[in-house]
Amino acid sequence: MADLIKVQNIVKDYRRMRALNDVSFEIQPGITGLLGPNGAGKSTLIKVLMGLVRVSSGTGTILGNRLGRHGRLIRSKIGYMPEDDCYIPGLKGVEAVQFSACLAGIPTTEALRRAHEILDFCGMKQERYRDIETFSTGMRQKIKFAASIVHDPELLIFDEPTAGLDPEERENLLNRIQILANDAGKSVLISTHILPDVQAICDHALILASGQVRLSESLEVLNRPTSPTLTIKLVGDAQSFIKDLQKSGLQVHQEHDFNHLRVSGDTDNLSQLVWKTAQQNGISIHALKPAKNSLEEIFISAVEESNVAHT
Amino acid sequence: MPIHKVGYRGWQGKKVPVPWRWWIISFTGIRVVLRSRWVRRLMFVCYFPVLYWGLAVFMLEQYMAYPDLQSDLIEAIQQADRFENNRDRWRRPGRNGPPQNRRMQRPGFINMLPKSQVVIDALQSPGADTRHVVWSWLLMTFFRYPQSIMLLFLVGFIAPGLISRDVRSRAFLLYFSRPIGRFEYILGKLMIPAVFIAFITCLPALVLYVFGIMLSTDWSIISMTWDIPFRVLAASFILILPTASIALMLSSLTQESRFATFAWFALWIMGHGAWLAIVLAQSISFGKPPFSQSVMDSALVENWSLISLYNNLGAVQSWVFGFDKFTDIWPSFTILCLLTLVALVILFRRVSAPIRI
Numbered sequence: 001m002a003d004l005i006k007v008q009n010i011v012k013d014y015r016r017m018r019a020l021n022d023v024s025f026e027i028q029p030g031i032t033g034l035l036g037p038n039g040a041g042k043s044t045l046i047k048v049l050m051g052l053v054r055v056s057s058g059t060g061t062i063l064g065n066r067l068g069r070h071g072r073l074i075r076s077k078i079g080y081m082p083e084d085d086c087y088i089p090g091l092k093g094v095e096a097v098q099f100s101a102c103l104a105g106i107p108t109t110e111a112l113r114r115a116h117e118i119l120d121f122c123g124m125k126q127e128r129y130r131d132i133e134t135f136s137t138g139m140r141q142k143i144k145f146a147a148s149i150v151h152d153p154e155l156l157i158f159d160e161p162t163a164g165l166d167p168e169e170r171e172n173l174l175n176r177i178q179i180l181a182n183d184a185g186k187s188v189l190i191s192t193h194i195l196p197d198v199q200a201i202c203d204h205a206l207i208l209a210s211g212q213v214r215l216s217e218s219l220e221v222l223n224r225p226t227s228p229t230l231t232i233k234l235v236g237d238a239q240s241f242i243k244d245l246q247k248s249g250l251q252v253h254q255e256h257d258f259n260h261l262r263v264s265g266d267t268d269n270l271s272q273l274v275w276k277t278a279q280q281n282g283i284s285i286h287a288l289k290p291a292k293n294s295l296e297e298i299f300i301s302a303v304e305e306s307n308v309a310h311t
Numbered sequence: 312m313p314i315h316k317v318g319y320r321g322w323q324g325k326k327v328p329v330p331w332r333w334w335i336i337s338f339t340g341i342r343v344v345l346r347s348r349w350v351r352r353l354m355f356v357c358y359f360p361v362l363y364w365g366l367a368v369f370m371l372e373q374y375m376a377y378p379d380l381q382s383d384l385i386e387a388i389q390q391a392d393r394f395e396n397n398r399d400r401w402r403r404p405g406r407n408g409p410p411q412n413r414r415m416q417r418p419g420f421i422n423m424l425p426k427s428q429v430v431i432d433a434l435q436s437p438g439a440d441t442r443h444v445v446w447s448w449l450l451m452t453f454f455r456y457p458q459s460i461m462l463l464f465l466v467g468f469i470a471p472g473l474i475s476r477d478v479r480s481r482a483f484l485l486y487f488s489r490p491i492g493r494f495e496y497i498l499g500k501l502m503i504p505a506v507f508i509a510f511i512t513c514l515p516a517l518v519l520y521v522f523g524i525m526l527s528t529d530w531s532i533i534s535m536t537w538d539i540p541f542r543v544l545a546a547s548f549i550l551i552l553p554t555a556s557i558a559l560m561l562s563s564l565t566q567e568s569r570f571a572t573f574a575w576f577a578l579w580i581m582g583h584g585a586w587l588a589i590v591l592a593q594s595i596s597f598g599k600p601p602f603s604q605s606v607m608d609s610a611l612v613e614n615w616s617l618i619s620l621y622n623n624l625g626a627v628q629s630w631v632f633g634f635d636k637f638t639d640i641w642p643s644f645t646i647l648c649l650l651t652l653v654a655l656v657i658l659f660r661r662v663s664a665p666i667r668i
């Protein structure tokens with residue numbers, strides 16, 4: 001599979017401060033989550049990828065175009081949604097999206113038609129005819145989202161796309177991103193602090209801390225525990241069941257609710273063993289599924305590694 | 312297939328070439344500016360002077376067409392000049408000086424206008440060159456007096472918000488995440504005041520020229536005055552570039568457009584006000600009316616006129632219309648070039664600053 005983004009040994013210095021330090025990674029098509037604490041260099045990395053700032057050293061390609069050489073060409077293929085609450089003053093909602101389309105090269109009349117089409121997709125109704133200054137944060141997020149996809153780019157870069165949205169709108173936006181990735185074949189890079197968003201829609205995670213890449217892996221691999229693990233929801237006396245499982249050499253961890261267990265062990269027939277023990281103890285199992293590693297734990301451990309390395 | 316699918320659809324069409332994308336910024340900006348009722352009213356007012364200058368062109372044609380009217384017309388102008396002068400009799404006399412000198416006699420309004428003697432000479436001995444001289448002079452005064460002052464207000468309304476509002480609303484990222492650069496952004500923004508300035512200077516001046524040609528009923532006039540439209544274009548360019556650059560530079564320095572508006576008016580008023588104070592002081596020390604030839608020709612007044620942006624623009628326009636030599640106006644020209652250059656450099660730095668961080 002061709003690399004969507006491939007950067008090697010990128011360094012970006014702002015006078016004395018090193019924002020990106022020897023950053024190398026490859027991103028495949030799909031949805032990638034760019035994670036990192038504040039000041040990790042995420043925004044700088046995005047600006048580097050878009051050719052808005054020049055790197056101090058390093059090379060890379062985006063959509064087959066060389067980084068730093070073909071900034072305009074790269075930007076014409078990218079749809080970017082900034083994190084800041086930004087808007088073009090004096091315009092109505094639909095005009096703002098039309099303006100973005102025109103800036104990307106779509107002829108004026110066609111841009112207006114396309115703006116309406118995209119605003120329909122974004123679920124924006126008659127409020128599109130209001131002045132953008134009167135919009136709430138959530139509505140401006142929608143306009144920014146619409147403006148970023150109006151020119152049908154190959155790669156979408158969203159910086160904190162769900163910030164300021166209510167739960168319903170957040171869900172809708174994540175659904176739209178999934179539609180863009182799965183149905184329209186777009187590649188998406190999402191920079192966010194909200195780990196459940198990444199967990200919900202991303203295929204790949206890139207964790208950046210202190211200007212360095214700490215982790216770049218597919219979520220499938222990241223979520224997979226080192227040994228076979230199951231999460232179980234049961235009804236009945238769990239104590240004897242737990243004791244029997246432990247006697248069989250399995251590790252059992254009781255979660256926040258006593259009826260939720262996390263069972264792991266180096267055995268091929270873990271689920272069979274669990275079912276058998278439950279039957280012996282008269283326990284009713286309501287749910288049993290393979291456990292996933294928590295992205296939050298992975299993120300924290302990656303960031304802590306970075307802090308340890310710095311101290 | 313649904314009649315109206317609200318899902319995502321791709322777009323495949325032919326894109327506009329990159330070099331013209333700055334026009335999108337200009338076009339959208341002009342549309343937004345024209346939504347202001349005050350701007351529309353001001354632009355309407357800006358066209359009033361065209362009627363007066365049109366009347367002057369008409370009178371010139373009458374003057375040229377009917378030689379027996381020439382003495383009457385000269386007399387009428389002198390009457391008007393005297394009327395202007397006599398208004399001073401009703402003003403409060405000065406406290407200093409002997410009684411007969413208490414009232415400072417102002418020169419007539421014709422004499423107060425620059426290069427008026429050239430026009431009077433041309434009118435007194437009409438020839439093939441008269442139209443060229445008088446039209447050039449009329450257009451120069453049209454640019455210098457009503458339109459330059461109107462321009463001050465119009466640009467003061469339009470330009471201060473053009474970049475400052477983008478800074479406040481953090482719109483730079485929305486612009487520069489598209490395939491456009493700083494140059495296109497600045498060019499697009501510069502063209503907004505430029506179009507409005509051209510609309511109140513270049514366009515009416517060209518209309519006046521065409522009006523003159525049509526009244527003259529002699530097509531050979533075109534061959535004698537063919538250079539005037541080019542001079543009009545050059546004079547408009549000289550008005551547009553420094554004023555638009557400076558106004559946008561001020562706009563880029565702040566997030567509050569009112570501060571940029573204040574700075575814009577302060578720049579013009581303080582510079583010209585200081586120069587007027589010097590003229591007044593010199594006229595008192597000479598015991599001559601302000602704007603009289605001896606006061607205006609004094610080295611102090613001439614040298615300090617360089618602090619006024621308005622005077623510098625006027626001086627360069629006088630050269631463009633052929634009433635001055637370049638050797639006389641090069642300091643003004645240099646100042647305008649330097650101001651424009653500094654404004655553009657600051658503008659480029661200010662515009663690129665938010666995306667560099």
